[in-house]
Amino acid sequence: MAQIGTRRERRAAERRRQILEGAARVFAEKGYHRATTRDIAAAADVAEGTLYNYFASKDDLLMGLVGELAQLDRQQAMLDEALDQDLGTFFRTYLAYRLGHTSPYQNLLAGIVPELVHHPELRERYSRDFIQPALAMIEGHIQRRIERGQLRDVDGPLVTRLLISMMLGLQMLLIMGDPVSQDAWSHPERLINTLTQMIIEGVRQP
Amino acid sequence: MAQIGTRRERRAAERRRQILEGAARVFAEKGYHRATTRDIAAAADVAEGTLYNYFASKDDLLMGLVGELAQLDRQQAMLDEALDQDLGTFFRTYLAYRLGHTSPYQNLLAGIVPELVHHPELRERYSRDFIQPALAMIEGHIQRRIERGQLRDVDGPLVTRLLISMMLGLQMLLIMGDPVSQDAWSHPERLINTLTQMIIEGVRQP
Amino acid sequence: MAQIGTRRERRAAERRRQILEGAARVFAEKGYHRATTRDIAAAADVAEGTLYNYFASKDDLLMGLVGELAQLDRQQAMLDEALDQDLGTFFRTYLAYRLGHTSPYQNLLAGIVPELVHHPELRERYSRDFIQPALAMIEGHIQRRIERGQLRDVDGPLVTRLLISMMLGLQMLLIMGDPVSQDAWSHPERLINTLTQMIIEGVRQP
Amino acid sequence: MAQIGTRRERRAAERRRQILEGAARVFAEKGYHRATTRDIAAAADVAEGTLYNYFASKDDLLMGLVGELAQLDRQQAMLDEALDQDLGTFFRTYLAYRLGHTSPYQNLLAGIVPELVHHPELRERYSRDFIQPALAMIEGHIQRRIERGQLRDVDGPLVTRLLISMMLGLQMLLIMGDPVSQDAWSHPERLINTLTQMIIEGVRQP
DNA sequence: TATGAATGAGGTTTCATTCAT
DNA sequence: AATGAATGAAACCTCATTCAT
Incomplete structure (x- = not known):
């Protein structure tokens, strides 16, 4: 079975990956500005x-x-399957996915996200490739649930954001070292339950 | 009419403020690392x-x-008065306060917060002076509501975090330029309503 | 009994002294370049x-x-009295005087002397006010001893320098922390004896 | 003919030398503190x-x-050969060596020595690499001469220091611009004779 | 294509000196 | 005359980028 591209191209792609991985490690550890190209080269x-x-x-x-990040996050398929399940299962599935899949990038995100604030071009790309697709996907699901009458007639887009x-x-809060959040993050099941219940039923005493 | 401190002391305090304000403007605009001391001096x-x-x-x-930030945020008194109001009014009051009071610092926060991620000492101070007190205050209120039976028997600390x-x-999301969030932020009343309803009643079709 | 100068002049002279003393302490401790005007002001x-x-x-x-240093060193009178004593007593007297009188300035000298090397104007002044008079005085004594036949017909000026x-x-060597030299310096009598004997008789086995 | 090290290593060593030479020139001319890194770079x-x-x-x-200085001063071999010569030849040989070999570094020393006074780490290194070995070597020779009865039973270590x-x-004195010393320094033979005679026989009229 | 030494613009910080009070 | 805050030139050093090998 043929490989994609010539040997040279494959080797180049491999190098590229190797460098990105090194950069990811260093950015995650030190943040963009404190990471030097020397650090990155050494890490790669x-x-x-x-x-x-x-x-x-x-x-x-x-x-x-x-x-690279954008390509890592392929959640659509997974959630489409959850479309027909009941509301609780749907949220639970989604939250579990998020927790499981963003934890590994947690550090990398912490290295990149701060940079977004003052870097319009980067921000736009991050938003376009990463945030907006995720939002759109959730928004679509929420919308369909509303149409099916499973949700109150809420403001779909806004609820998605919330x-x-x-x-x-x-x-x-995790990054800031809040102990309660750290505790919650390390007991995903409990966190998912509380979150799901809160989203679906709110906090009111029925 | 007596002033506080000698004339020299007042001038020094005034200078300090002037410099902090300059720094705030520049950090907000460019972020910490891209802001040079020359920029700051010029701004001040x-x-x-x-x-x-x-x-x-x-x-x-x-x-x-x-x-300075820590001193700006004195919300306790305000919320204590809201303690005896009904649940909806309470959340609405709190959210209105948050929106009204953090909007002005929005830029400054955007200048500082990214730095927290890779700056342990700063993070600790920010957390101690700013985040933890706010969390503790809300947590106390939530707890008392639970005791009074106004809320389900939720996990108070975690719900506070959420x-x-x-x-x-x-x-x-605002910082990242999400248009829906920006729209929401600029219509506080609608945002507050949606938020309050979601928190209290959840999203389920009753 | 009348004082010299008006009260104002006396007070000014006193201030001048006070500043010089402070500077001397700081220069002695840190050297000229590492001493800041702030240090000096504080010391004074x-x-x-x-x-x-x-x-x-x-x-x-x-x-x-x-x-100031130049004025501190008034050795002439003392040595003139030693003129008629025997050679050993003469050297012994002189060396004792040097040891006794330069030790207190040791630190100050260590603060100033390094600066001389690359500071022509200062060096010239130091040489003129301090070194050359001392050399001339010793040279004169040596010369007279030669004329009286107490010394071999040596090169007077050069021997003075040596x-x-x-x-x-x-x-x-003391400054460089050589332990033998430090030991010698702290037992002046022994040092004076060895030096005197060496100068007068040389090291040869008679 | 094989060179030592790879080409890259040789180039690096050459560069290092080039920089040290530039620094030596600038330190000699201006002294350590007045020499800027810009000066040094330009000189190199x-x-x-x-x-x-x-x-x-x-x-x-x-x-x-x-x-670098420490490596320049390899005098042992030379003096060991002089061990069996008579006392006068020995001193003459040594002094000639010192004069011949330190004159070229005179300026560099003038740039470094002042720094020693207030720079403990540098002083220690200079003392260890440069002063103490020289002292030990002379001291050893003196001691052996004493044992052979060529010298009076003097205090060997102290005489070495003197x-x-x-x-x-x-x-x-040279650095301070004393004309007699400068004259002496530029007539090494006369200086060596006077010094040798003074050390061996002292100044006394026999 | 891979290397890493060389570059130099630009950063933060110090400190001798001035000057309004 | 005394003060000490303000000044800004200039210092040391870093690091993203280039380029000869």
Whole structure:
């Protein structure tokens, strides 16, 4: 069975990956600005000059990482299957997926996200490749549930944001070292239950 | 009419404020690392050397800003009054307060928060002076509501985090330029209503 | 009994002394370049600005110190009395005087001397006010001893230099922490004896 | 004919030398503190940043120079051969060596020595690599001469110091611009004769 | 294509000196 | 005359990027 591309191309792609992985590790550990190209080269086990054969600049490396991230997150298929399950199972499935799949990138995200704030081009790309698709997917599911009468007639797009926000915000509290959040994060089942119940039923005493 | 401190002391305090304000503007605009001491001095309209008469280092300036922030957030009194109101009014009051009071610092926070991720000392201080008190205050209120039977017997501390997380996460989506979040943020009343309803009643079709 | 100068003049002279003493302490401890005007002002217990009412610059302060030093060293009279004593007593007297009188300035000298090397103006002044008079005085004594036939017909000026050099060089070894030299310096009598004997009789087995 | 090390290693060593030479020139001319890294880079004909590829700091450059100096001074062999010669020849040989070999570094020493006074780490290294070996070597020779009865039963270690001190002190007078010392230094033969005679026979009229 | 030494712009910080009070 | 905050030039050093090998 033929491989994709020539041997040269495959080797180049491999190098690229190797560099991105090194960069990811260093960005995660030190953050973008405190990571030097020397650090990155060392982490990727190549010479500094080699970086520039694959990426135009340190900045471009960051952009490349966002591109990789986007490809990592392929959740659609999984959730489509959950469409016909009951509401509780649906949320539980989704939350479990999020927890399981973002934890590994947690550090990398912590290295990239701060950069987004003051880096419009990066932010736009991150948003386009990563955030918006995720939002759209959830939004679609929510919308269909509303149409089916499983949800109150809520503001779908906004509720989607609030749902995602809970996870995002919790990750921030995590980063800030809040012990309760850390405890919650390390007991996913309990966290998922509380979250699901809260989203579906609210906090009110019935 | 007596002033506080000698004239010299007042002038020094005034200078300090002037520098912090300049730094806040520049950090908000460019982020910590891209902000140069030259930028900061220019924004504060002092010489570069003057910065160092008031702060030991650029880093210390950042720490100073967190200190200022902590003093800006005095919400306790406000919420205590809301204790005896019904659940909806309580949340609505709190959320309105948060929205009203953090919007002005939105930019400054965007300048500081990214730094927290890879700056343990800063993070600890920010957490101690700013996050934990806010969490503790909300947590206390939630707890008392539970005791009074106004809320289900939820996990108080965790629900507190999820509540705060919604706001934090929404701010992140805002920063990332999500149009729906921006729209929501600029119509506070609608946002508050949706949030309150979601928190209290959940999304389920009753 | 009348004082010299008006009260104002006396007070100014007193301030000048106070500043020079502070500078001497700091230069001795840190060396000229590492001593800041802030250090000096603190040591002299005046404000930084005050320094400049008495000295034109930090450099001028150094020059002022050399001037003070020159006045401290008044050895002529003492040695003139030793003229008629025998050779051994003469050297012994002189060496004892040197040891006794330069030890207190040891530190100050260590603060100033390094600066001489690359500071022509200072060096010239130091040489003129301090070194050359001392050399001339010893040289005169040596010359008279030669004329009286107490010494071989040596090269008077050069022998004078070698004599002084022994003391200077020993101080350098002292500064460099050579333990033998430190030990010698702290047992002046033994040092004086060895030196005197060596100068007069040489090292040869008779 | 094989060279030592790879080509790259040889180039690096060459660069290192080039930088040290530049630094030596500038330190000799201006002294350590007045020499800027910019000066040094210009003198070595490299970019400022290049300095830091070879030395960790300006301070480290100074340490490097001391290291070089230490290697320049290999006098043992020479003197061992002089062991069996008569006393006068021995001293004459040694002094001639010192004069011949330190004159070229005179300027460099003048750039480094002042720094020793207030720089403990540098002083220790200079003492260990440079002063103490020289002292030990002379001391050994003196001691053996005493044992053979060629010298009076003098205090060997102390006499060694006084011997070295003469040379050190004379160099200081030289630095300070004393004309007699300069004249002596530029007529080595006469200087050596006077010194040797003074050391061996003393100044007394026999 | 891979290397890593060389580059130099630009960063933070220090400190002698000035000057309004 | 004394003060000490303000000043800004200049220092040391870092690091993204280039380029000869």
